[in-house]
Amino acid sequence: MTLKQRIVVTIAAGLLAAATPITAPARAEGIALRMTIWTGNKAHLQLLDDIAAAYRKDHPEIASITYETLPFDGYTTALTTQIAGGNAPDLAWILENSAPDFVSSGILLPLQDTLRGTAGYGYDDLLPSATALWRRDDALYAYPFSTSPFGIFANLDLVKQAGAKAPADRIAAGEWSWANAMADAAAVHAATGKAGLVVRDFDYKLWDNLATIWNGWGAAPWSADGKTCGFDQPAMAEAMRFLHKAVFTDQAMPGPGAPADFFAGDAAMTITQISRAALLKDGAFAWDLVPLPKGPAGDYAVIGQAGIGVFKAGPNPEAAASFLAFLTNPENSARLAQYFPPPRKSQLVVDLLAKANPMLKPGQIEAVVVRGIEIGAVKPSHTGNAQIAQVVRAGLDALWQPDADVDAALGAVCGRIRPLLAR
Template structure:
């Protein structure tokens, strides 16, 4: 059974075809809303709870709780909750599974709620950011984060290894993957780790899009029907990554634990929401720079997340109303501290700089503003959870020193092609 079929079955079993108001609590009744998300970061949760408290001040009967689930397996856990009749009222949804949730009937329509919320200004939300979360003129989730991947770097360990910093390489026109990985290899040889692709951990392979896009590679064709893992750009990119792990030792190997934000590594690929992890005590000299250029030139990769309201929520009306408050202009400006907003009025260095005092205007312009305007969203597909797990199992053979890269990538295509063609 494909993931979208599972979602449809779960939605039907939960009875979401009942009239929307059937399960809605009366305004005077106590309402408890639960939102699932994949962050447990204290700074994120503090802000979310402050927004929820502000909402409660004007809606004293409504209480919102935030349920943090592990990132690895997040969608599987979420769909299990839906199928088990324990769906949250609201949930973060990954860009990779947007199509499944939007097209399954599991989510409540939101457009009328947004249009009716005082001061909401839906026209300020860019159409490009809404594209993944809309169907047939209706909006089914709000794109609360449209965040490019960037490179945080530890200049102290880079200099200690006798290497140029990324800023120096950018100034000299030398910031590319070959030179970046050479720096990481030198740092690794000096006793620290090199590059950490955050949240990859040899499981979430699609996060490697932050590297392979520099080769112009993609796991499948633009129409999603054909596996392209065996085409030369992907073979070259994955060979580069494999060599960086097992020959250069520039990327920590399987089973090696290292935390960039604890000062263990030279570089990490992640999004600006992780800036809150930078050490307050015993800080190191850090920088945020764009991803290095690849053989295909300069590029940017965007991760996007939406928040949707489940149609089988006991209180879909209240959940949608809270979401409109959570994403209104004022709160979007607050959330911009961690999550680049979808509102055009907020997408500039001045606003983002005020929300992100740790980042310089130059960093925001080069990584966030430029990244959003030029980047492509991480690959997604209908039934992505099943495709992701199937490819992950096939890619296990790649993470050994003597792997035959083209043969492994062929095995990936052999396994996922039937799923792509469904």
């Protein structure tokens, strides 16, 4: 199902999007810009609002800039509901898994001319690898404002309490593997009753976040050309058997319906991105940030990416594109880097990122962020992603049972999505 088709389906379903607007004080008259995002973090919102306020000082024609937070789970559905209902925002964050749909849909404004024409922007500083997902031919349809590798945050207090090795010690000894990481996670659960390892935002729904694990086996949900199902391939089956054992036999990961928040001290480890460091509370517990463990296929990294696009059907596409150029210029890109690793080659250096991320040590930035961007693969995406994702999610429900037949469940998933992949 294409994005345009999905918009029609969304209207028919009559879905409503929950939203929390954050708006700078408005002037009585002028252009009101609205941008949908999925973060509700106060630090993120404050930084975005500060940038908006700086832009408005020199642009009296802009009455207000509103950041509208939509829930992460269901974000794309909520966004397409707005578009389909004739209420498209001016700008929006777009998830990497729906990038092919948005880029090919024709509803996004090409940005390359605006960005190239903005004095001091440095368009050629944008890494081709970072913009690839958001390009079609020579046009750039969204700015990849966050190119963020996944790493593991570890609660060192819980690890020590369980008598397990700290991840840094595992790394120093050449032992940082998925087998050892899960063994340490199981030890924490057994000793403390707290969760071992949590894949943040997965919750047995957002299955593509498991790419942070299965990529270590060299597995993928489909082939590089998107036409062949990969769930029933040996590498994926081995990875999923490993996950199933970790959940239901070793209890290294919390099972379905047992959420645990690492940042509240409820888990020993979590897989997530550096933007989540803002959730860490000073002095709550000792912590570390390390790369993903080595898998049977060797060292690897996984990148989550998000773009900011401007909608042609939005109320003010030209004004929105101008604000986007300011929001993502070199100065503001450096400011955003404290949460969202930039796509600018000149800014992917440890010293600059360390200055922008005072909570992180230079070694953590080098190992997780810089190295991760160098070797990482972006999370899976496909045209018609919304329908494919729903079918896969429903199919994998059979896997998340204690007595599941892993191979049969994965084979059934492929049977369901092959017709969709072949479109």
